[in-house]
Amino acid sequence: MAGWLLVWEMAATRRWISPLFFPAPTTILRTLLAYSASGKLVADLAATLGRLLMGLMLGGSMGMLLGLLMGGSPRLRRLVDPLVAAMHPIPKISLLPLVLIIFGLGESSRVVLVAVASFFPTVINTMTGVQQIPPIYYEVAANYQASPLTVFRRIIIPGSLPMILAGWRIALNTALVITIAVELITAREGLGAAIWLAWQTLRTEHFYAALLVIAVLGLGSNGLLHLLSAWLIPWQRQDHST
C-alpha cells in the first residue's frame, strides 16, 4: 500500500500523470487538513451522517417490523410480498423526483429516500430469516407449553437474527450510496455536496479529500456493524467447533 502511494506521489509530482486528474497524495492530505481546520469537514460529515442514520433507522426499523409480521403470517405475506417483490428492483435513486414532489425540496425528502432504500433489504431479509427457522424449534416450544410471547422473544427473534443483521448490513451500504447520490443532486452541505462543488470548481484535490472521508465512513460503519453482529450473535462464532 505504502509502495503504491509512493509511486502515485512520484507520478504526480513528475507529471507522468496529470495532477488535474490524479493530484499527489500529499496534496490531497494537505487539502484534507485544511478542509478539517476550516470546520467544513465536521459540518459536511454531520450532515451526511445525520441523513444516513435517520433514514437507515426509519426505513430499517419499519422494514424489520413488517418483515417479522410477514414472516409470521402467511396471509399477510401473500398480500404484501408481490408488492415488495415488484418494487424492490427499482433503483431507489430514480424515485427522487417523486419524493421531491411529495415531501418538498427540504431535508425530509433526502431522509425519506434513504429510508425507502433501507426498507427493502431489511424487510426481505427479516421475512426470509423468520421463514427459515426450522419447524422443530416450534415443536420444542409447544412441547414445553411456551407462550406466544416466549416463542417470539426466544425463538423467532434469535432464530432470525443472523439474517436480520445481514439485511441491516445491506441496508447500511445502500443507504450510504443513496445519501451521497441525493447530496450530489440536491444538497448544499454534506460529503456528496462537497464532491459536487469540487467538480464544479474543478478542484480535484477537494474531490479526493471528500472521497477519502466517505471511504472511511463506509469502512467504519461496516466495521461497527460487524462488531455489533459478533456481540449479538455469539453462538455463530466458529472458534471452538468440534
Next chain:
Amino acid sequence: MSGFSCQRLSKTFFAHNAVVPALESIDFRVEARSFVCIVGPSGCGKSTLLRLIAGLLPPTSGCVCFDREASQDKPRTALVFQEHGLFPWMTVLDNVAFALVGQRQGRREGRRLAQAQLERVGLAGFAHSYPHQLSGGMRQRVGVARALLANPDILLMDEPFGSVDAQTRLVLQEELLNLWREQQKTVVYVTHDIAEAILLGDRVLVMSGRPGRILADIAVPLARPRMLTAVDSPEIKDIKWRIWNMLESEVRANLGTSSAPFS
C-alpha cells in the same frame, strides 16, 4: 404416575391435494413406569405416533387416553427430539432451563434448577457453552436433561441416540436405564435399531411400513438391571430374528426390491 393407551389411533396428512395415510388404527397400552420401544422401517410414522402422544399433532381419528387428568404445574409428556432439538442461540444452561418456560417458576429459579440438573448428568462444566461446541453425544445428554427437568410422567424419545457413534450410544443407553430406574418414568422409545429396542424395552412394538400399523407386541424376557452380554442369549437372538423377519419385507419394499437378490 400415569400410563396411557392409544385407541384406534389414525393419522392422515393432506398435502398438495395428496392424501397420505401415516398411521392406521393403532391400538396399544403402555403401563405406568414401563419402558416400551417401538421399531419400524424408516418413514413408517414412528415419529408421527410420538407427536400424537405428545399432543403436538391432533389425530385424524381415535384417541390417546391418559390414565390421569393433566395437572397444572407439570406436563404429562416431554419429547426428546432426534437431533436438532437444542436451540443453537441458547447456552446449554438456557436450553435446559427452557423446559420450565411453561411453568410457574421465574427465570432465575429455572436457571438454578437447570444448573442442578446439569450437575446431576455431569455437564455442569458446559453450562455456558453453546450446543455447537459440544459433541453429538453430549448434545443428546443435554436433550435428555432438558426433558427430565420438566418432570413429565411420560418421557417420549424419538431416536435420541441415532446420530451418535456406537460406543457412545452404549454409554448413553446405560445412563438412560439408570435414570429411568431412579426417576420411575414411563418411557416410550422410538428407534430403528432392533438390538437397541430389545436391550432397553420391557416390550417391543413392531410397526409396518406406511401406513404404520402395529405388527406385533413382543415382551422381552430379560431381568433388570440388564447386562450388555444378556443380549447374546439364544432366547434373545430368537426374538431379534422374529422382529427382523417381520421387518425385512417392509424394508425391501422401501428399497424397491421384492425378494433377496442373493438367495
